[in-house]
Amino acid sequence: MLTKEMVAASTVPLVLAVLSEGENYGYALIQRVRDLSDGQIVWTEGMLYPVLHWMEKEKLIQSEWRAADSGRKRKYYSVRKEGTTALGVEKQQWTTVHTILTKLWKAQPNLILTGA
């Protein structure tokens, strides 16, 4: 499980990345991230929807109510141009951190926890 700080830092880039695959609704977003993380990241609706609404306010994403195949109306979110730009920045930053950490851990393999 991720720490609170890690969840706070990663939610926006994760939402942007999943939505850049194509528009989606809240419930499916949670499922997608849960599946991709093998159950390591399980968002609650109380946490995700306020973030989605905040991102919409910040014009990173947009939403639209539409009827699904089942006939039920759902609120679909999709990335806006500003969101794609923000995702690019996030990608660069996360990659930088990831590269540094990978290099360090390769040099110090004893740092990797076993059995964690």
Next chain:
Amino acid sequence: MQGLPALPSEDLQELECHLRDSVERLQTGGLTEEEAFWVARRRAGDADALRIEFGKVNPERVWFTGILWALAGFVLIRTAIWIASQSSWLIALIAHQIAKYGASFRPLNGIGENILAQAHDTETLVVGLIIAAVYCVVLLGLVVWALRPGGEKHLRLLRISAWMSTHAALSAILLGLILLAQSATGTGLLALASCTMTASMLGRLVLWQSCGQIASYLACVFLIALLLARYSPPLKRV
């Protein structure tokens, strides 16, 4: 979900949709509809937690809820005062009529009428000022408490709005009782004063007093209706 007045209907619809999706998914996993519903609801967290999380995006909505309850409290109190004062005027009017029919025997006619009327006004003023002062101090204290640095400001604001809702009803009942008791004792003196007042004077007083009160009352009701329509549309049961 009905207990989430701080959320706009669109957010509620979205949460409802989410809950239905969760229930469907859990049902395919072998749970009954009722079991699935309980699990999904449990996962969603309690209403307070949701309200706080959603309140972070829309803090102004939390304030509006608080203002709404304060206004509702004001209208309730105004109504209590209005009912109490109207009933006392009504009793005074009836007493005046009785006194008019028994005009042949009025030993106190004209004696100390101004003093009685003044005493009644001062008393009302003092009681009114004390109540208003207590109210202001309590409200001011609450605002200072809510906005003190550190901690979860939203949670404190929510507690205040919840407190307001019970407080509004309680204070209205209490004030109503006090005013009724006050008017019951005051009515005797007032009836005495009304014996020396002409019917038209009494009528004019009642008329202007009622007009002012009804105007402020209607303005408040209108404002509350406006806020309700804007921020708490009727909710469907999930």
